[in-house]
Amino acid sequence: MHVEGTILRGPDFTPVEGRVVVADGEIVAIEETETDGDDVICPAFVNAHTHIGDSIAKEAGGGLSLDELVAPPDGLKHRLLRAADREETVAAMARSLRYMESTGTGTFLEFREGGVAGVEALRDALAGASGAESVGERDIDAVILGREEEAVLEVADGFGASGARDADFDAERNATRNAGKLFGIHAGERDDLDINPALDLDPDFLVHMVHAGELHLERLADRDTPVVVCPRSNLVTNVGVPPIRELADRTTVALGTDNVMLNSPSMFREMEFAAKLADVSARDVLRMATVNGAEIAGLNRGTIKEGADGKLLVLDGASDNLAGAEDLVRAIVRRAGEADVKRVVL
Template sequence: MKFVSGEILTEDGFQKGYLGFQRNKIVEVGKGSCPEKPVAKGLIVPTFVNMHTHLGDSFIKYKNIELPRNIEKLVAPPNGLKYKLLKEASENELIEGIEKSIAFMLKSGTSTFCDFREGGLNGICHLKTAIDLWNISSVILSRPEKLDYDKNEIDLLLRNSDGIGLSSIFDWNYSEMMEIAKQTKRKNKIFAIHASERIRENIDSILDLKPDFLVHMVKASESDLICVKENNIPVVLCPRSNAFFGLKPNIDLMEKIGVNILLGTDNAMLSNPSILDEIRYLIKNFKAFEIPEILYKTTYAARKALNLECGILGSNSKADFVVLDDKTLQPLYVSV
C-alpha cells in the first residue's frame, strides 16, 4: 500500500491527514502522522473536472496557423475559420488531436471533462473513439450539424450523448433553440449554452430556455448576473480563452453577487485543457478567490453541477486524487 499525506480537501475545507491506497482504491483515511513515508506530501484534492471544452479543434493548434483574435471570424458557426478547418480535417486528424488533449488532461490531474461536441452524430463518434482506451470520464453535450431544429436529429443526438450544448442565442432562430431546449429537458438531459460572450444578450430569453449552466457571461450586466444567481444557474468561466479575444469576465462582481462560478478551458486550439493552468491564470490575474475556494469549485462544485458522484476521498472510494505543491500548485502526484 502507498500513502500520501498533507491537507486533504473535503466538502468542509482542508483537514490534515493522509490517504492509503492500492489497486486504484483508497483503503485508509487517517488523521495525524502517516504510518509510512508518503509518496507525496502537499494539498490532496479530488481530480479536477473541466466544465467546458471543445476538444474537436485540438488538431488546429498543431497546424501553426495564425488564428484571428475575433470571435466571429474564428469560432462563430457556421462560417468561422474553426468550422472551415473542421470540415477539411480527416477523421484520423480529429481523433489524434483529441487524444493528445486527453493525455494532457490526465497528466495534469483532470479526470472528467464536459465537451461541447460539434459535428452532430459524427462528432460524438469521433470523441467516443478517442476516449475509448483512456481512463477518463466525459460528459458529452452534442449539437446539430446545422443551425436548424430537426426533432429526429435531436432524438438521435440525445440517445448518444448526455445532452445538448449550443452556441449563443445570437446564432440561432430563437424558436428553434427553444424547441431543442424543451426536447432535451423532456429526456432529462443536460442543456447548456454560451451566453453574453462578445455582446450582451437578453437574459430573459436565455433563462426561458432553462439552461443547466451558462458559459462565459463576459458581457452580462449586474442585473443579468443577479437573475442568474436567483435562478441558481452556474456560470462556467474560461478566462484564458477570453483573454485571447481581449475579453475579461467581471469575476469580482460575480463573486459579490454570489454566482456559482465554475471553470473550463474552452477551445483546445487556444488553451491547453489543463484546469490547473486555468486556476493558476485565475489566481495571477484576478483577486476574487482564495486557493481553497477555487480548488473546491473545480472539484466538488463541478461534480455537483454535472450530477456526478461526490463521495470521493473516502475509504473504499476510487483513488481519484491529485497531490499539489502548496505554494506553486504544481502536481506532485496524480493517481489517474
C-alpha cells in the first residue's frame, strides 16, 4: 500500500512531495514525485507515558493533591481500580485505545497497575476481548511496563516503578536488567528528593523530572538517561511544570499524556501545550512526540525513512484548520487536532 502527499521526511521532518510505500509493515520506499491533493504525511505518534487503567474514572478527584489522587497504595486511582470489575476496566481501556488511534497514536508506553492480572487485562483490551461489541481488535502497539510484583516481568515488556520513595526497587531493577527488558521510574514529580535515588538505579528512563536541579541535569547528561515529560498532568496536579528546555539540552526528551483520569490521551493536546510552554522549536516537540519515545522503547519507528516501521499519520492539509499554513511542522504541533486526521496507518 502507499500514501501520498507532502511527506515530513526523516528526523528533521523535511517536507517533500511524493509517496510512502509500505509493505509487510515496513517503509520500503519514499518516492519523490508530483501528487494530487493536500495530504500531509508524518509519523504516527509515540505516547511515551500513559496510565490508561484509570480510564474508568475520567475527571474523578477534582481538587485533590497528587498524593490523594495517585499515590500507592490508597490514592483515589488505586481505590477506584480495586473497586472496578475486570470487564468494566477492560472496556474502558479499549475505548481509550480507540481514541488514541483516532488521534494519531501508533504506540504507547504504559505503566500498568495490577501486577500480572493488570497486564493481562490490557492485553485483552488490545485484542478486543472487552465484551463490548463496539470495540474491535486494536492495531495500536503497547509497550507494557508492569508494576507491584516482580513476577510481572514474565508477561510484561518491563517494569514501571512508582518512585524511589515508595519502595526499594533494587530487586526489580536487577530482574529487569537480567531479562533484557525496560525499567522506567517516576522521579522529581512532587519534589527533588527521589531523583538521585532513582538515578542510582540506572533506569532506562525517568518520568516527570519537574523539580530537576542543576546537579540532576548533570547526572542525566553524564548517564545519557532519557526523560519523559507530561506537562499537562503536572499542571493539573499542581506540582509545577518540567524544565523542558533544560532537559532537552542534556538528554533525549519524549512526551507522554500520563493518567487518563486527569487528561485525554491526545498527543495533539500535549504537543500544543509543550510548544507554548517551553522555549523549544516545533521540530523538537514533534520529535518528542514521535521518534524520541520510540528510541526510549528501542523501536524502529517515529520517523519516515526506508526500513522504519510503517506507522503513519495522514492529515488533511486543506482542512479549515490547516489550510494556508506556512510552516507545516509548526501548524501540526500547535494547532492540528483529531478533526484534521484523514487516516492512521498502523
